[in-house]
Amino acid sequence: MRAAVYHAPHDLRVEDVPDPTPADPRDVVVATHAASMCGSDLYLYQGELPGLAAPGATILGHEIVGEVVAVGPAVSRFRVGDRVTFPFSVSCGTCRTCRMGLTGHCETSNRAIYGFGGLAGSHAEYVRVPLADGHLRHVPAGVDDETAVTASCNLPAALIAVDSAEIAGDDAVALVGAGPTGLLALQLVMRRTRRPVLVLDRVGHRLALAATLGGVPVDVDSDPVREVVADATDGLGVDVVVEFAGRGDAFDLAVSILRPGGVLAGGGVYRVETAHPTDLGMLFATDLQLRLNGLANVLPHMDAAMDAVAAGEVDPSVVFSHRVSLDGLPAAAEAFSRRAEGFHKMLIEP
Ligand SMILES: [Zn+2]
Numbered sequence: 001m002r003a004a005v006y007h008a009p010h011d012l013r014v015e016d017v018p019d020p021t022p023a024d025p026r027d028v029v030v031a032t033h034a035a036s037m038c039g040s041d042l043y044l045y046q047g048e049l050p051g052l053a054a055p056g057a058t059i060l061g062h063e064i065v066g067e068v069v070a071v072g073p074a075v076s077r078f079r080v081g082d083r084v085t086f087p088f089s090v091s092c093g094t095c096r097t098c099r100m101g102l103t104g105h106c107e108t109s110n111r112a113i114y115g116f117g118g119l120a121g122s123h124a125e126y127v128r129v130p131l132a133d134g135h136l137r138h139v140p141a142g143v144d145d146e147t148a149v150t151a152s153c154n155l156p157a158a159l160i161a162v163d164s165a166e167i168a169g170d171d172a173v174a175l176v177g178a179g180p181t182g183l184l185a186l187q188l189v190m191r192r193t194r195r196p197v198l199v200l201d202r203v204g205h206r207l208a209l210a211a212t213l214g215g216v217p218v219d220v221d222s223d224p225v226r227e228v229v230a231d232a233t234d235g236l237g238v239d240v241v242v243e244f245a246g247r248g249d250a251f252d253l254a255v256s257i258l259r260p261g262g263v264l265a266g267g268g269v270y271r272v273e274t275a276h277p278t279d280l281g282m283l284f285a286t287d288l289q290l291r292l293n294g295l296a297n298v299l300p301h302m303d304a305a306m307d308a309v310a311a312g313e314v315d316p317s318v319v320f321s322h323r324v325s326l327d328g329l330p331a332a333a334e335a336f337s338r339r340a341e342g343f344h345k346m347l348i349e350p
């Protein structure tokens, strides 16, 4: 089959690799109809997690909609021809953490994530799905490809973070990080508060799209952030920050604009942030409530995410700015990494 193989930071190459087969009786093989690239894939693509990307071997990608083409003998819930998607992480459904709903922490799969470490991802014509009965999901015929692909990660991750914030109708809310997942979260937040939602980012075309969706854009590099927040909250600070940047400076910014007792609902991935300077004493002194959802347990929320689209609460298609074939993926990945003008998210159709 054809697959985009990681060779070095900023170097994906589309190559012929062996077709996956059901190597274990519990495996399914899925033909990829559409996939995408998540912001968290950029940690690998940009070389920030070298231990999780093997040059010449790793196939990235944990978002997918596809069709079952092979089924291991121990699989009971799937047949050849089923239209499916999977959550970004592999879960068994029966271990202690899975039974708690903490599917991103599955003990059986050892927190395996598609496209990270040794498990091949969806930037390929076919993908092997281990422990398929535990986490593979059917996709109803009426669900479009963009919705099904975002159900793997971005959309339930946005829903989990926004739900965890417990936003009240008169809350002042700021969204930090207007990448694709942040822009999905923005749409959900705007359904839950009557007040204007501040959107903080430093990428102009992301802020422009946020404004189109009804958010109030705030450029963290050129706008007076503290004054804007003070004006919007009578000097108190916002009640809630939903954070989807996943970087230490963004986390610090989120902490700095919250009112005492405010809620920081984090959806960002802080995987590479080992030494950012958030002041623990300040967290203590302001009674902030941290609700981190970075290693999101998306499986139990995939259906609710697709239901939110059906109900018109959120439209994933607005974040898909580009459609590419597998051959177009290396250039699109670089544009995504560089935050190229007008580039938000790509639908990859192998
Ligand atoms: Zn993701």
Ligand SMILES: [Zn+2]
Binding pocket: 091, 092, 093, 094, 095, 096, 097, 098, 105, 106, 107, 108, 109
């Ligand atoms: Zn498990």
